[in-house]
Amino acid sequence: MSNHLNREFQQDEPAYLSTIKDVATNEILVHELTTSLSMPIVYRTLDKLEEALGENLHPEIILHSDQGFHYTHPEYQKHLKDLNIKQSMSRKGNC
Secondary structure, eight states: OOOSSTTOOOOSSOOEEEEEEOTTTOOEEEEEEESOOSTHHHHHHHHHHHHHHGGGSOTTOEEEEOOOHHHHSHHHHHHHHHTTOEEEEOOTTOO
């Protein structure tokens, strides 16, 4: 296999990844990749989850995250509530 990077890991612009992983299967259910860390990254991730699973969202689904600004934002919490997703967060300083 070829080494295409040759240890040149410099990148001109940042890339941010938002994922939702199923803890039972360790499968990444959905992801969103963007160059901006603004709120739409998490909204699009949730929208993709709803689109992918639709009616198959488990009735007792829990989404666990850290306490980053995205996940403590009232609009994000409302979005979860609208999808009937229970929110869980780690303690501060505990990712």
